[in-house]
Amino acid sequence: MNCEPIGIVRSPVIEPVDENWGNVVSEIHLKTSLATGLRGIDQFSHVVVIFFMHQSTFDLATDLVRRPRGRPDMPLVGAFAQRAKHRPNPIGVTAVRLISVQDNVLIVKGLDAIDGTPVLDVKPFVPAHDTPHEAVNPDWMDRLMEGYF
Numbered sequence: 001m002n003c004e005p006i007g008i009v010r011s012p013v014i015e016p017v018d019e020n021w022g023n024v025v026s027e028i029h030l031k032t033s034l035a036t037g038l039r040g041i042d043q044f045s046h047v048v049v050i051f052f053m054h055q056s057t058f059d060l061a062t063d064l065v066r067r068p069r070g071r072p073d074m075p076l077v078g079a080f081a082q083r084a085k086h087r088p089n090p091i092g093v094t095a096v097r098l099i100s101v102q103d104n105v106l107i108v109k110g111l112d113a114i115d116g117t118p119v120l121d122v123k124p125f126v127p128a129h130d131t132p133h134e135a136v137n138p139d140w141m142d143r144l145m146e147g148y149f
Contacts, residue, residue, distance in 0.1 A: 005118035006030055014115045016085060018069050021112040022149035028106040028119055035104035042101045046125035049094050049111055052118040056090035068144050075140055095125050110149055
């Protein structure tokens with residue numbers, strides 16, 4: 001398997017937090033050699049950012065099954081049934097608002113990645129592709145996400 005970062009996140013957030021990401025404005029600095037690959041991305045209102053949560057840790061004994069964010073009001077669920085940063089492969093995926101594009105830099109809002117986070121890919125958000133029509137979430141997920149964005 002070969003996967004290399006295409007860029008890096010520049011964010012005012014330097015420590016991982018679990019809430020209030022909605023108003024965070026970040027920059028995604030792509031490698032300059034990839035800048036022309038952004039042609040046309042400015043026609044989209046949102047993009048999907050795939051990133052490597054480089055400061056995340058994973059302990060099989062404590063993180064494979066846990067309460068989301070360690071909250072006692074949450075059920076015990078497996079790592080693959082939640083969006084926790086503590087995962088076997090710490091890959092983050094977030095749809096964000098695209099504010100602007102300047103050369104090799106995307107200015108985005110709502111990216112839940114800290115400063116220095118390696119970016120693996122950027123894709124346009126396409127509702128027909130990215131929004132399942134009959135998606136169902138458990139009630140606890142709705143409670144968990146209150147205040148996150």
